[in-house]
Amino acid sequence: MGQLTFRGKLLAALGAALLILVCVAVLSYRRILQEDADQKSVEHTHLVLEKIDSVSSGLVEQENGQRAYPITKDNSFLRSYDAGLANLRQNLADLRKLTSDNPKQQAALDRLDPLVASRLALFKAYRQGIVTQDKQEIDDKQLMDEIRAVFLQMRQEEQNLLSKRLEAAESSSRRSKFIIASGYSLSFLLLALAGLVVQSEITKRIDTEHELKSVQERYHLLFDSNPIPVWVYDLETLAILDVNKEASRHYGYSRDEFLKLKITEIRPPEDVPALLADLSKSFSTEEDSTTWRHTKKSGEIIDVEIKSYPVRFGARDARLVAALDVTERKRAEEAVRQSEERFRLTVSNVKDYAILMLDTEGRVISWNEGAERIKGYRADEIIGQHFSRFYAAEDLKAGKPAAEIKEATENGRVEDEGWRVRKDGARFWANVVMTALRDESGSLRGFGKVTRDISERKRAEQEILQRSAELEAANRELEAFSYSVSHDLRSPLRAIDGFSQALLEDHAAQLDNDGKNYFQRIRAATQRMGELIDDLLGLSRVTRAEIHRERIDLSSLAEEVAADLRNSQPERDVEFRIGQGLQAEGDSRLIRVALQNLIGNSWKFTSKRPDAQIEFGLIRSNGRRAYFVRDNGAGFDQAYADRLFGAFQRLHGMNEFPGTGIGLATVQRIVHRHGGKVWAEGVVDQGATVYFTL
């Protein structure tokens, strides 16, 4: 609209200026004509005046001739007079003609004509002598005065006319000058105004153009250097009309390739119908934001978030599209979603643990199957309820729920074991772990709570505790008993033996052989009793001792035991065959006791053989390594093999072989305490083999 105003203004100014100029031109032309006319009429007046003067001077010459003639009677005067007369007549005629437009002058001429004629007639009459000179002179003078008066009048008339005309011409010229000058001034003013308007308009247009240019540059900058793929497509043909660099880079098409594509061609074919349907309905929408799948030149399909706006592109209705690749984001979101789904399924299906979530106030917001099983509430009964209802009355009184919330908030976690209450009021012993859940910014979102019903375990633990206590008491008793046996049972034996000896030594004279024999038997019995007590204490010690497992060199242990036996009875000749490099894990003290008993037994039971052989080695039995001690001694009846390992069980008489019958029981105890097995094979008089594993 401003344009139109500008154009109207400009046209009006220019039109007005033109009109004024035309007027001034017309006026000037007319002025020129007028001046011409004025000039002519002035000139005419001058001409009339001249004629008047020349007629007047002709008359004066005639008068002079008339006067001179009478004096001189020179005919030459008459001739010039006649010539002058013709001239006068001619001049008068000219004058009449010249003043034909002026009735006043014509009237004056009309008056003049008879005067001139009268004078001429007078002179003619003089010349003809009809009148005297005096008369003629007097009359002529009168006539001349009259003529002069007419001329004067005419002259005055003509002078008046001249001054009038000069004045008129001057005033007309002045007026014209003023009109022309003001016309020009006005039109110059208007032109200057128009010029100014044009100037300002041009400046304005230049500014606008600059601005337009910088806008265009900015637009290109924004469009081309936009880090998001952007293009414009024709709403009707769907052809891509313009595309930015990022789109080329991201989709793999060059700009030229892109401009040959339609937007349907960067979609997977199966998505095209949906796209067309969408386009047909969303033409009218101002702005649109949706997620689509696009195909790159490589064929790779990406997820994009599209934002589009309707635009005019040249003369076309088009749409500007910004396509943000969200493939990675969607993939991550999908992974998170799947993970959450898996987690949710896992949690909700867990039956052995109550897994629930609390809001920051402690109200239940999620509930799994385990929670329902353990606490007895269905999800719809408990969600929104405060978790304090799971606590026993005494814990509620003590403010435990609030304290646990506080601790979990402060330390991130709280663990508790204690009584909790089911919906039906029954109590169960629970292990509860409550963890504060915080979001990325660290603000508290709620609590995760895992509760296990460990009533069974608690019961079992209590039972074990009780058993342990009982066992410990029994052990203490046994220890006290052993200690007591060790001290108190041996003392009387020593007294019996000691005083028997004293009797035999100090009172031998008063004893016969039977008496001495009996005292000897008392002494043997007490000594055997001492051995029994020692062996029993050994067995008990083996039972009670703690096992310290370590790597043991069994071969050298067996060698040491053999050496001790040889030293105890150097007179015996026994062949030891001890396997080399045998190693085992076990308690070295106890294993030594076991080997002492086993090899000691072999030593004892081969005492009647001159070719005694004792072997220690390793065999494989049922896939297990078994050590063995074998001898070629007295052996035993396999039928009694099971009884061998019982305490005080003996297969030989005391007279045959001494012993307490506790050795193998001790060996069995040691092997069992190592988690192994022990068994024996024997043939009477051919030898025995005892096997053990560790």
Added chain:
Amino acid sequence: MDDKVILLVEDNPDDEALTLRALKKNNIKNEVVVAHDGIEALDYLFGTGAYAGRDLNHMPQVVLLDLKLPKLDGFEVLRRLRASEPTKFLPVVILTTSNEDQDRIKGYGLGANSFVRKPVEFDRFIEAVRQLGLYWLILNERAPLPRSV
């Protein structure tokens, strides 16, 4: 050798008689002071109670200490005499019936010089006493007694 006193701390009269007999059998004629419980043993050693005014410059050559004693057991006696300056280095042989690990560990831990188990067989007991006498009364050199008491 005769002025070297043996302090026998033993509550069981049978054991006391047998020990004295074993010493006699080995011809050990040193004076034997018998204390029948822990308190009596300490009274002798510190010159208190029944032994008040005893010349404390005269300390036994060796103490034969039983563990199971009335009033104050052998361990407590040992602990107290080791804590006292005059008896800190006194040779103490634990002479007892048991050979329980715990007793040996505790005995040595409290500073016993020797641990001997009394065998049931009297002949072997005599042999043990002979060796003890030989070692502690003849072979062993005691630490010097402190100057002042």
